[in-house]
Amino acid sequence: xxxxxxxxxxxxxxxxxxxxxxxxxxxxxxxxxxxxxxxxxxxxxxxxxxxxxxxxxxxxxxxxxxxxxxxxxxxxxxxxxxxxxxxxxxxxxxxxxxxxxxxxxxxxxxxxxxxxxxxxxxxxxxxxxxxxxxxxxxxxxxxxxxxxxxxxxxxxxxxxxxxxxxxxxxxxxxxxxxxxxxxxxxxxxxxxxxxxxxxxxxxxxxxxxxxxxxxxxxxxxxxxxxxxxxxxxxxxxxxxxxxxxxxxxxxxxxxxxxxxxxxxxxxxxxxxxxxxxxxxxxxxxxxxxxxxxxxxxxxxxxxxxxxxxxxxxxxxxxxxxxxxxxxxxxxxxxxxxxxxxxxxxxxxxxxxxxxxxxxxxxxxxxxxxxxxxxxxxxxxxxxxxxxxxxxxxxxxxxxxxxxxxxxxxxxxxxxxxxxxxxxxxxxxxxxxxxxxxxxxxxxxxxxxxxxxxxxxxxxxxxxxxxxxxxxxxxxxxxxxxxxxxxxxxxxxxxxxxxxxxxxxxxxxxxxxxxxxxxxxxxxxxxxxxxxxxxxxxxxxxxxxxxxxxxxxxxxxxxxxxxxxxxxxxxxxxxxxxxxxxxxxxxxxxxxxxxxxxxxxxxxxxxxxxxxxxxxxxxxxxxxxxxxxxxxxxxxxxxxxxx
Numbered sequence: 001x002x003x004x005x006x007x008x009x010x011x012x013x014x015x016x017x018x019x020x021x022x023x024x025x026x027x028x029x030x031x032x033x034x035x036x037x038x039x040x041x042x043x044x045x046x047x048x049x050x051x052x053x054x055x056x057x058x059x060x061x062x063x064x065x066x067x068x069x070x071x072x073x074x075x076x077x078x079x080x081x082x083x084x085x086x087x088x089x090x091x092x093x094x095x096x097x098x099x100x101x102x103x104x105x106x107x108x109x110x111x112x113x114x115x116x117x118x119x120x121x122x123x124x125x126x127x128x129x130x131x132x133x134x135x136x137x138x139x140x141x142x143x144x145x146x147x148x149x150x151x152x153x154x155x156x157x158x159x160x161x162x163x164x165x166x167x168x169x170x171x172x173x174x175x176x177x178x179x180x181x182x183x184x185x186x187x188x189x190x191x192x193x194x195x196x197x198x199x200x201x202x203x204x205x206x207x208x209x210x211x212x213x214x215x216x217x218x219x220x221x222x223x224x225x226x227x228x229x230x231x232x233x234x235x236x237x238x239x240x241x242x243x244x245x246x247x248x249x250x251x252x253x254x255x256x257x258x259x260x261x262x263x264x265x266x267x268x269x270x271x272x273x274x275x276x277x278x279x280x281x282x283x284x285x286x287x288x289x290x291x292x293x294x295x296x297x298x299x300x301x302x303x304x305x306x307x308x309x310x311x312x313x314x315x316x317x318x319x320x321x322x323x324x325x326x327x328x329x330x331x332x333x334x335x336x337x338x339x340x341x342x343x344x345x346x347x348x349x350x351x352x353x354x355x356x357x358x359x360x361x362x363x364x365x366x367x368x369x370x371x372x373x374x375x376x377x378x379x380x381x382x383x384x385x386x387x388x389x390x391x392x393x394x395x396x397x398x399x400x401x402x403x404x405x406x407x408x409x410x411x412x413x414x415x416x417x418x419x420x421x422x423x424x425x426x427x428x429x430x431x432x433x434x435x436x437x438x439x440x441x442x443x444x445x446x447x448x449x450x451x452x453x454x455x456x457x458x459x460x461x462x463x464x465x466x467x468x469x470x471x472x473x474x475x476x477x478x479x480x481x482x483x484x485x486x487x488x489x490x491x492x493x494x495x496x497x498x499x500x501x502x503x504x505x506x507x508x509x510x511x512x513x514x515x516x517x518x519x520x521x522x523x524x525x526x527x528x529x530x531x532x533x534x535x536x537x538x539x540x541x542x543x544x545x546x547x548x549x550x551x552x553x554x555x556x557x558x559x560x561x562x563x564x565x566x567x568x569x570x571x572x573x574x575x576x577x578x579x580x581x582x583x584x585x586x587x588x589x590x591x592x593x594x595x596x597x598x599x600x601x602x603x604x605x606x607x608x609x610x611x612x613x614x615x616x617x618x619x620x621x622x623x624x625x626x627x628x629x630x631x632x633x634x635x636x637x638x639x640x641x642x
Contacts, residue, residue: 006114007101010246011089013213014096016302017073018057024080025053035304036259044080045069058259113185117241120178120186121209121217127172128160128207128220137161139225140206147271148278148354157208157250157274162222164204167197187219187236205234208270210242210288213251213299218242221249221270221288233269235288244288246295249273255303257282263365264304265341266292267349268312268320275350276310279358281365291323294331301336308368313343322378325371329404339368372417375401380425391426398422412512420510423492466570468540469563470496472547474504475535476560479550481519483557484508490564500531516550 018039025041028051032039037057042048043064052066063070071079077088093100131137132154140161144154153159162169170189174180180198183189189198205222212218219236236242248254250273258264262283267273269286276284283303287296292309300307309324311317321340328338341364343352353361379398385391398418405411463471473494477484484491491509496502507526513519523529535541546552546559 006240007098008089009212009214011093011096011098012060012072013302014098014298015073015092016057017060017062017076018055020073020092021055021062021076024076035261038259043067043069058255114240116179116182117186117239118216118218120173120182120188121219121241123173123176123178124169124186124188124220125158125160125209125217127169128162128202129158130160131163131168132159132161132206134163136163143225144206147350149274153274153278156277157270160207160209162200162202162205162207164225166199166203169200169202170198185239187239187242190237201236202234204229208249210236210247210249211252212241212247213255215252216241218247219244223270233289244290245293246299247288248285248296248299249288250277250285251299253277254283254285258303264300264307265349265365266300266307266309268317269348272310272349275353276361279353279361281361291320292327294327297324297328297331305335306337306339308339308341308365310341310343310349310365310368312348313345317342317348321374325375325378325401326404328371329375329401330406332405332407332410334407334410338371340371340374341365341368372414373421376418376421385426394422416510416512420506423506423509426492463538464497466567467497467501468538469567470494470498470501470505471535471538472541472544473560473563473567474501474508475532475541476544476546476556476563477508478504478519478523478532478535479516479547480553480556481508481511481514481516482553483560484511484514486557487560487564490560494567500534504528504531504535 018034018037021039021041021044024044028040028042031051032041037055039055039057040051041053041055042051043053043066045053045064046067046069048066053062053064053069055062060072061070062072062076069079073092074085074088077083077091078085081088081091083091090100132140144159149159167189170180170183173183173188180189184191184198188201190201191198202220202222204225206225208221208223209217210219210221219239219242221236222234224232224234235244238244249270254264260282262281265276265281265284267276267284267286269289273284273286285300287293292300309321311321321342324338343349343364347355349361352364375398379394379401383390383394385394402411402414402418405414473491474496477487477491488509491505494505496505507523507528511519511522513522520529523532536547541547544559546556549555
């Protein structure tokens with residue numbers, strides 16, 4: 001069966017030989033360099049212990065230095081699956097999502113025609129370059145000089161000029177013996193509907209050749225010299241060679257640069273790519289005047305796992321980024337994602353490099369954000385979440401967004417990341433009724449002890465009743481992480497006073513790990529092992545039944561429910577006492593005395609050890625009552641006269 005010539009080119013572009021071979025071998029991680037597509041493994045075709053089987057992902061070939069087997073992805077599938085050529089093509093085409101075309105007996109004829117069209121395009125490149133150096137290209141040369149392009153840049157990107165003549169290019173190419181029909185087929189000229197003489201597709205425009213990954217010229221981009229032109233940039237119309245949704249400007253050189261360790265940068269236009277390349281960022285590409293398509297995204301992922309999307313710092317650039325998120329989410333795979341680098345407002349990469357230099361661009365690229373951060377920004381920026389309904393709407397939109405992710409593990413990690421961002425957003429400060437100037441204090445900031453209580457055992461040790469209960473809760477969740485989901489809402493409202501406890505609570509909310517041993521390892525990697533050990537050394541925590549028997553999740557759940565309930569009750573009581581103190585300047589002493597003592601008694605009851613968890617009660621109730629009575633009798637709210 002003969003296949004259309006473009007089919008095999010497209011198939012080889014879409015598949016990665018590293019992915020194909022990787023299903024059958026174990027890569028030698030010490031010898032391989034994935035960033036350069038340079039992979040090594042023990043040969044699957046003969047028995048060996050050393051890694052002599054080499055795969056070059058950029059060239060698409062493999063070779064064994066031991067048994068001398070070699071070939072491309074199709075040959076590898078043939079050999080390892082014991083199938084013929086067409087069956088191997090069908091296997092790879094299914095993986096690439098490409099339908100097998102019908103039998104085409106004229107395939108060779110079409111291949112010859114495509115070669116002829118490519119030859120016409122190359123002749124047009126030479127003609128446009130010559131025109132740029134002619135008298136007709138004087139204004140274009142001046143413009144390019146103002147944009148900072150020197151002769152080296154003009155040569156490197158083969159920039160040319162199409163004069164403002166209706167049939168100048170058409171006559172020049174046909175005058176060299178090229179067929180009129182091929183000049184039209186190459187997209188260099190356009191045939192009018194009335195059947196008249198073809199006219200030039202590009203007139204009074206600076207031209208940028210567009211080449212495929214193999215280096216063939218498949219079309220052109222044209223930048224208008226006339227500021228009043230209907231289109232500032234114009235691409236070749238689609239032809240037998242050119243499909244703008246499946247091509248990238250500077251594709252071949254960028255792929256080679258990625259193989260040498262450069263980060264792949266996706267800019268918006270030709271001039272951005274040229275500016276990035278001249279500043280040393282050689283792995284730069286651009287879509288061709290439209291939003292990035294699914295085919296272009298797959299081309300990017302063929303070159304690298306994490307392309308950096310560097311979009312203009314304006315509303316259009318931000319909208320393009322948001323559209324790309326919707327395109328990418330259903331296509332995400334483990335290890336395949338995007339990072340986003342948004343330019344300063346009103347600038348593109350070309351502007352930034354000219355204004356602040358290469359280092360400014362490098363710094364900005366180094367701060368590129370993962371896609372989950374931009375997704376969060378899209379769903380929350382400029383919105384108010386002051387009601388349960390609005391928060392529920394946010395949750396729904398986030399669930400719908402990440403629901404498009406196909407891989408369950410990746411979808412789970414996105415959910416955890418968004419949950420952490422949500423926790424930070426809604427962790428609002430509480431009112432401080434004690435009367436500081438701002439009227440608020442952070443929820444995780446400890447209140448300073450009063451003078452009469454600074455000498456108490458709890459204050460001297462730095463741990464309040466709330467601290468001790470929080471310590472027991474966090475220790476229990478670390479030992480029984482399967483309960484994190486059950487108590488997630490209470491954990492979000494925990495409000496730890498101590499920094500180490502706050503970090504541990506934030507980690508538990510963010511981590512997807514639910515196996516105790518795996519969680520311990522994750523805590524170690526996050527430098528939180530010591531924080532947990534400090535909790536477990538506390539006598540109050542160490543003797544708790546749920547800590548002594550960490551495998552008993554039923555006992556642990558009861559302990560957590562009780563401790564969370566006590567903390568909630570304590571918080572309500574503290575608020576009542578604070579409100580009572582606010583009334584000092586207009587309350588009657590007898591009523592106030594009763595109210596404070598009533599709140600004190602409730603607080604003592606909340607702190608009393610009912611669960612057998614080892615918690616101790618507060619200070620002696622009668623002693624505290626006496627102190628409060630003396631305080632009230634002194635009437636500290638009244639101004640004293642000297």
